[in-house]
Amino acid sequence: MPDLGSHLMFRSDDDRVFAPSTALRRELARSVYRVANGYPLASFGAADNHLHVELLADRATAGKFAHALMCSLHWALGLSVEFAPVRYKPLADQGHKHATLQYTLGQRNHHGVQSDPFMDACSLPELLGMRVLPTATISVVREHFPRLQRRELIRHLGMDALLPAADEQVELLVERGRHDLLRDAAAGAVAAPSLDGRRSEVAAARATLAQVLRSVCRPAVIGEVIQRRPSQVRYLTGCPPSEPLVRAVRLQIYQRLWLLEHHPELVALAPRRLPECGR
Numbered sequence: 301m302p303d304l305g306s307h308l309m310f311r312s313d314d315d316r317v318f319a320p321s322t323a324l325r326r327e328l329a330r331s332v333y334r335v336a337n338g339y340p341l342a343s344f345g346a347a348d349n350h351l352h353v354e355l356l357a358d359r360a361t362a363g364k365f366a367h368a369l370m371c372s373l374h375w376a377l378g379l380s381v382e383f384a385p386v387r388y389k390p391l392a393d394q395g396h397k398h399a400t401l402q403y404t405l406g407q408r409n410h411h412g413v414q415s416d417p418f419m420d421a422c423s424l425p426e427l428l429g430m431r432v433l434p435t436a437t438i439s440v441v442r443e444h445f446p447r448l449q450r451r452e453l454i455r456h457l458g459m460d461a462l463l464p465a466a467d468e469q470v471e472l473l474v475e476r477g478r479h480d481l482l483r484d485a486a487a488g489a490v491a492a493p494s495l496d497g498r499r500s501e502v503a504a505a506r507a508t509l510a511q512v513l514r515s516v517c518r519p520a521v522i523g524e525v526i527q528r529r530p531s532q533v534r535y536l537t538g539c540p541p542s543e544p545l546v547r548a549v550r551l552q553i554y555q556r557l558w559l560l561e562h563h564p565e566l567v568a569l570a571p572r573r574l575p576e577c578g579r
Contacts, residue, residue, distance in 0.1 A: 304391040305356035307400045308366055312381050317348045323493030324377055325420035330491050331376040333435045335369045341437050345407035346421035352404040356444060405456050414575040417559055417566040418488050427453055430551045432544050433491055459558055464550035469557055471516040479525045485552035508545045510536035
């Protein structure tokens with residue numbers, strides 16, 4: 301009987317935290333998807349010091365994938381130590397396959413990790429439309445988990461609902477002066493560390509944020525938020541919008557507003573204490 305797939309677990313020899321910054325957690329996600337091109341990746345999720353992956357392939361294929369991913373993570377995350385031997389667990393049946401999907405996506409909550417409020421080191425953002433990295437994972441999950449419902453995924457965020465932020469909600473962040481959260485929402489939608497630079501995906505995210513702000517802000521305010529000159533604002537607001545990216549940015553903004561209301565310590569500009577919240 302053909303293999304259903306494997307549950308893989310990665311950790312370093314010294315159990316160090318893989319990605320101790322927002323930028324590195326987003327780079328981790330990019331690395332997984334780069335390697336997963338051509339592989340039937342169902343999900344992945346990192347806690348602080350280990351990474352879980354569900355791959356719907358036979359053991360030999362999983363071994364090739366694991367080797368390529370360790371090489372990629374070494375380079376992308378600047379890891380100076382070797383990986384411990386990868387653990388492989390064969391998927392026994394469809395129930396086990398579904399449970400493994402949920403387990404990988406729930407790593408942040410399962411281990412009480414407070415340093416990844418936006419679920420950057422996980423494939424959940426793609427499955428919810430919050431991030432637009434190139435991947436076939438959505439199609440893999442849609443076909444292999446036909447009973448999976450969106451509400452099952454949203455619960456990993458600790459939220460009852462996830463909707464694109466309305467203009468009034470976007471305006472609320474502007475009024476509160478949380479331009480940082482607006483910029484990071486756009487950067488998070490493309491797994492970029494920030495909106496600085498000229499990479500094509502960063503430029504697209506910057507333009508999308510300008511377009512989202514266009515209906516609630518004067519051009520001068522848009523310039524303050526995206527940190528660009530008036531002439532650049534005019535150009536960016538005139539770019540044709542990408543609907544998936546617009547939706548992703550609005551979903552990211554909605555999540556940040558929810559965190560600001562329910563767990564403000566996780567999105568504080570200058571944290572003064574360690575978080576005590578549970579999700």
